[in-house]
Structures are given as C-alpha cells and as structure tokens.
Amino acid sequence: MACIFCDIVAGRAEASVVHEDEQVLAFMDIRPMTPGHLLVIPKQHATDLAELDAALGGPLFATAQRLAAALRRSPLKPAGINLFLADGVAAGQEVFHVHLHVLPRTPGDGWGLRGTFQWPHRMTLDAQAGQIRNVLPE
Numbered sequence: 001m002a003c004i005f006c007d008i009v010a011g012r013a014e015a016s017v018v019h020e021d022e023q024v025l026a027f028m029d030i031r032p033m034t035p036g037h038l039l040v041i042p043k044q045h046a047t048d049l050a051e052l053d054a055a056l057g058g059p060l061f062a063t064a065q066r067l068a069a070a071l072r073r074s075p076l077k078p079a080g081i082n083l084f085l086a087d088g089v090a091a092g093q094e095v096f097h098v099h100l101h102v103l104p105r106t107p108g109d110g111w112g113l114r115g116t117f118q119w120p121h122r123m124t125l126d127a128q129a130g131q132i133r134n135v136l137p138e
C-alpha cells in the first residue's frame with residue numbers, strides 16, 4: 001500500500017529534511033500546527049506502535065529530544081515544546097506510518113489537548129494498574 005512517509009524516505013516525495021541517520025528521518029510537517037512543527041519517523045515502515053520495532057523507540061525519542069533543543073536555539077525561539085504521538089484513528093492518527101510530532105509552543109498559539117481531569121478512587125487506579133501490568137510486553 002502506498003505510504004507518503006515511505007515515499008519521502010525513498011526520495012519519491014519531497015520533504016524539508018532536518019535530520020537523517022540510518023534509522024530515523026525528521027522533516028518539516030507540510031501542515032504545521034505551529035511554526036517549526038517537525039515530524040520524526042522510523043525509516044522502516046511501521047503502521048502503529050504495535051508494529052514498531054521496540055529498538056526504534058529510543059532513537060525516535062532521542063531524535064525528538066535533539067530537535068527540541070535545536071528549535072529552542074533557532075530563531076523560531078519557542079517558549080515550550082510538546083512531543084505528541086497519535087497511535088490509532090481514535091487518537092487522531094491520520095498517516096499510518098508511525099510519527100512523533102515535535103511541536104514548538106508559544107503562549108496563545110491555540111494548540112492544546114482537550115479533556116477533563118477525572119478523580120477515580122485509588123482502588124480503581126490499582127485495579128487498572130494490575131490489568132496493564134498483567135499484559136506488559138517483555
């Protein structure tokens with residue numbers, strides 16, 4: 001199946017590349033939500049986190065960390081950075097090749113996560129922690 005990010009990796013589609021190494025590619029988002037919005041992807045196709053080689057999670061995050069440092073030094077001078085990864089349609093994933101957003105932030109830029117904090121009982125939290133612990137992959 002055609003994948004726009006695989007096309008970018010292969011040089012079949014253009015991108016404004018900021019970083020490339022053997023495992024990871026980082027480039028400007030073509031539809032930035034804030035100025036300097038970057039995407040970090042594994043070069044090897046993985047549809048979602050479940051498919052992503054666990055060994056690539058580290059390099060993806062490390063690259064995002066370096067890009068965040070570069071953004072702060074750059075003339076874009078963001079006041080903050082969000083790292084954001086949408087895994088699955090319900091989470092807002094639109095391109096089905098894993099990508100980590102590096103989002104420069106400034107006060108009043110209009111970007112944000114919507115939601116309402118809940119205050120579950122400790123028993124609920126402990127029960128949920130157990131449910132997750134029981135199926136934690138190696």
Ligand SMILES: [Zn+2]
Pocket residue numbers: 003004005006007044045046096097
């Ligand atoms: Zn792909």
